[in-house]
Amino acid sequence: MSDDLLNAQNDLARALVEARLLLPSGVPGLFGRGTVLEDVIERIDALVVRTAEGDGARAERWRFPPILPRALLEKSEYLSAMPQLAGSVHAFDGTVQDHQKLLARVHGGEDYGDLQKQTDVALVPAACYPVYPIVASDGPLREGGRLVDVFSYCFRHEPSPDPARLQSFRMHEYVRIAPDADDARAFRDGWIDRGLLLLRGLGLAAERAPANDPFFGRAGKLLAVNQRDQELKFELVCPITSAEKPTALASANYHQDHFGSLFGIKNADGTTAHTACVGFGVERVAIALFKTHGIDVAAWPVDVRARLWAP
Amino acid sequence: MNDTIRSILKEHGRLAVDVGAIADDADLYQAGMTSHASVNLMLALEGAFDVEFPDRMLRRRVFESISSIRAAIEELTGGA
Structure with missing residues (x-):
């Protein structure tokens, strides 16, 4: 990372912390949200929800905890694609003697991971993952498909000084379970346009860009090439701490029949459903707003305030 | 070499059809190979x-x- 970029990230983080927008924890990428930041996030989220009401089909509104069955994470192939970002939950599961060992290590500041055991749960990497097995278990996809609204804290193990790259952040997603490819692709494309309008309406210099997912290793290179060549996923990016490397505020992704096949989501005629999703990183949108319009919300442009604090 | 490729494909390609019935120049993605399956195939071919x-x-x-897999491997192994 260049010094300029690192300085820009540190400066922004310091400003957000000083204004009590971000409440620091001491761990990079892990913050609480202060009163004003949380208000802005709620307003952004309400705007996303209002924008989604343009969809004819009313979305089913499902809420899941920020942990999911580990088996689901494994089945979804997330660990093939981005194992470095995944988090699984471990807990102590030993004897009284093991406990003594554990405490000695804790007091000594040593690693005690080997005294813990991997549990059946893992941290949610993206809000939509818990949706697919539920939809599959409901049986053949109803005519016209389904639309599910999910909103969850997500975890990515990527500690960074960049206040726009949090380890734990909220993602509001709309997941389209479509009967066919055209429908799923149209959903994604429609959201690219609507998402850009939404972000630009807030005075953000948002642009559409091919997704740049950090797929792991050599296998990941092939996955990235596949994603780009097939134009599956797009990000809505906006400069926050760098004009050259703008930050993704939202993404719209056509999964083909990846989840449909993995989880056995079928149409009534036996063909496999296609899926797509759009996700907004609500903290990132808020931080982009503070970076663009300044730390003082009262001084933001009138039209931006009007849009967010609409009655 | 095609037989070896076919047996690896059978194990890792997760095709929707029988590998034996696939022509050498048939499109494997059309036959149901996903991106993730192509990665597993690539790693198995390397091994x-x-x-x-x-x-x-x-x-x-x-x-x-x-055919395209065979061409790539032949290039890497000097046509052996």
């Missing part, structure tokens, strides 16, 4: 033929048919 696909070969079209 079986003791090669490493360079970055320039990490392309969708390199793995799109038995």
Whole structure:
């Protein structure tokens, strides 16, 4: 990372912390949200929800905890694609003697991971993952498909000084379970346009860009090439701490029949459903707003305030 | 070599159809091979033929048919 970029990230983080927008924890990428930041996030989220009401089909509104069955994470192939970002939950599961060992290590500041055991749960990497097995278990996809609204804290193990790259952040997603490819692709494309309008309406210099997912290793290179060549996923990016490397505020992704096949989501005629999703990183949108319009919300442009604090 | 490729394909390609019924130049993606399956196929081919696909070969079209896979491996093994 260049010094300029690192300085820009540190400066922004310091400003957000000083204004009590971000409440620091001491761990990079892990913050609480202060009163004003949380208000802005709620307003952004309400705007996303209002924008989604343009969809004819009313979305089913499902809420899941920020942990999911580990088996689901494994089945979804997330660990093939981005194992470095995944988090699984471990807990102590030993004897009284093991406990003594554990405490000695804790007091000594040593690693005690080997005294813990991997549990059946893992941290949610993206809000939509818990949706697919539920939809599959409901049986053949109803005519016209389904639309599910999910909103969850997500975890990515990527500690960074960049206040726009949090380890734990909220993602509001709309997941389209479509009967066919055209429908799923149209959903994604429609959201690219609507998402850009939404972000630009807030005075953000948002642009559409091919997704740049950090797929792991050599296998990941092939996955990235596949994603780009097939134009599956797009990000809505906006400069926050760098004009050259703008930050993704939202993404719209056509999964083909990846989840449909993995989880056995079928149409009534036996063909496999296609899926797509759009996700907004609500903290990132808020931080982009503070970076663009300044730390003082009262001084933001009138039209931006009007849009967010609409009655 | 095609037989070896076919047996690896059978194990890792997760095709919707019988590998035996696939022509050498048939499109494997059309036959149901997903992106993730193509990655597993790539890694298994590297193991079986003791090669490493360079970055320039990490392309969708390199793995799109038995013939294209064979051509890539022949190039890497000097046509052996």
